[in-house]
Amino acid sequence: MGSARKANAVVGQSGGPTVVINQSLVGVIETVAKFGEIDRLFGARYGVRGIIENDFMELNGLDSDLLERIADTPASALGSTRDKPDEEYCRRIFAAFAANDVRYFFYIGGNDSADTACIVKEMADEAGHDLKVFHIPKTIDNDLRVTDHCPGYGSAARFVASAVLGDGLDNASLPGIKIDVIMGRNAGWLTAAGMLARRDENDAPNLIYVPEAPVSEDQFVDDIAEIYSRLGRCLVTVSEGIVDENGVGWSEQLLRMAHGAEVERDGHGNLQLSGSGMLGDCIANFAKSEISKRLGGRKIRVRADTFGYLQRSFPGVVSPVDRAEARLAGRRAVEFAAAGDPSGSVAFRRTGKGDDYAVECFRAELKDVARKTKPLPAEYINEAGNGITEEFRTYVSPLTGELPVIGKLT
């Protein structure tokens, strides 16, 4: 990266990709091009890692057709990272910026990325280096604070709801107990979206478990046995972050039993949950033996699917609203910076509901978005703690868009 007379800008992408994260990237690229204060725009390869390793791509002058194709392509076009910078790492980021006339930093990611942005901004302020830092929200988990919802969530929610809809019909064709494990380490937003598949009382998902509503193994088995006895089938959606009555993650216990000390954690100290079918398989095996016992030894068909990375990367299953808002978030970040705001995170506020759904963007403070996450509110969880309320349907429907229309013989 060379120096130049006008200020330079850096954009990066962080954390788990989404199908619309490149919309935000292209929103940044196209808006920077209109903004005279920025000379060169550099894309950091693999997030902050590219910044400290001087691995950049110049993003000026790209063909607009190519940009549109990139915008519609799933996963981070620049590459991503799981690195969570500590103070020293942030110091190296800031040093790279200071050495290269970088005065604008746009970082697309979740709450950890907002945290990194926050720390780097503080260092720049302390050093008297004029650096504008904007966080552009991105997470299929939908668990960022302040904003009404996060770009990336609507499309992942659309995928999950569609998958549960189809799998519920599959489970009605060949009846049994079906466990579907859905992403969401700490928050049940994505798992909750499966409720959109349920139009009639006995439709799948018959039970929904989110981390915000702890459930004991006994209660879990009771719930399934009741529905299976009544309908001859039961589809259960389970968040990968499901916790027991003591607040301990089911996966934590199950993975420890299976792997002992070798449990894999990422740079953030998080347990590896995705990229393995183990939680689903353990739940299925456990449910099979326990429910069979309660039903007098009857043979039961129990299957598990873990939706895995498809939830965040499947091309073509994109919410139109999510697609547009991800683009808008990238544009607004540059516009806030151009207007002179020193830092912030782009957030959404609803200005219209239901069929009149509309949003406006506003600037949130980085520190209010960094670190902590936003759980699924209690009002969206039913009293029994095993389902999602209709209020949530009102919240989530505009974000996913209409699901496929279904016809039934009965």
Next chain:
Amino acid sequence: MGSARKANAVVGQSGGPTVVINQSLVGVIETVAKFGEIDRLFGARYGVRGIIENDFMELNGLDSDLLERIADTPASALGSTRDKPDEEYCRRIFAAFAANDVRYFFYIGGNDSADTACIVKEMADEAGHDLKVFHIPKTIDNDLRVTDHCPGYGSAARFVASAVLGDGLDNASLPGIKIDVIMGRNAGWLTAAGMLARRDENDAPNLIYVPEAPVSEDQFVDDIAEIYSRLGRCLVTVSEGIVDENGVGWSEQLLRMAHGAEVERDGHGNLQLSGSGMLGDCIANFAKSEISKRLGGRKIRVRADTFGYLQRSFPGVVSPVDRAEARLAGRRAVEFAAAGDPSGSVAFRRTGKGDDYAVECFRAELKDVARKTKPLPAEYINEAGNGITEEFRTYVSPLTGELPVIGKLT
């Protein structure tokens, strides 16, 4: 089911559902309605099981809007079954037909369903009961004999290719070794379709393993290590029916080790492969430790996803050609019967290739479709046995339809 003056007909659906199996059902319903010889059309609930348990739905006079919605709905609208009738079971089917003036039987399913249809037809002939029996092909496995391809396959192949495309981009964003397990117990047709995601040399899938090309654990690890060393990432698609150099299924060994005598088999004596992430997890754990050893103990990110039931049930990811052909297969079965043919299986023959893709239907003999399956031909597998040839792209592209367009920065 009451008797009537004119002959009655029964239609049923069998085996694993697809997203277009109801197109075939509606093709039967709408064509029977035009055909004066049939009085009442009964849908057997849950396949042959509904026939022997007298569980039927009358399908005459249904609203055409409802029929169109049902046609576009994934999974078997009548319910399905895994029952594989033996002689005695077939005798009960035939007895139900004889007692209820059933003179037409349309059975939508795979090779086992063709076998059932074949046996029931022979019994009718022996008893001098005029019964017309037609098998309507359906399988995401694409492994039926005689026909060029099977309804249900194109859409499942579209899902798999899309999933691999997105997951490959995800794995390029956060590089590592990724194992994707794809359905296909005996034949690699569906796994092979993942090759459509590969447009450039280093695109995913980097390696493809199908049951028709046995691979030893050593070779498997060598192949991955070579690509991972070169690219820093490797996405591997593996058919659930992958076999070792002795022809023994990897899953057979892995599941036996994990479950001992408790291995679950279906009514056809098949091992349970779907509805579990175990094969993928075992391969991932094994690959991780072996490849890490070869690379001097280096820490490697290895993940596995098992695409599971989503491959056959995901609504909205439908190949237009597959959708139309599934409908046509149902229509043609009734037309063959109306024209006086006593029995058969609907088959497809290509009459135009590439951009001029076109097919015609013809009548195959039930016995030629029953029981045995059709493996992926050797010409579609590369010499190393770890990839799929470009000839296969020519074969499969018209069946899946165009995949989403992708843009890359590099």
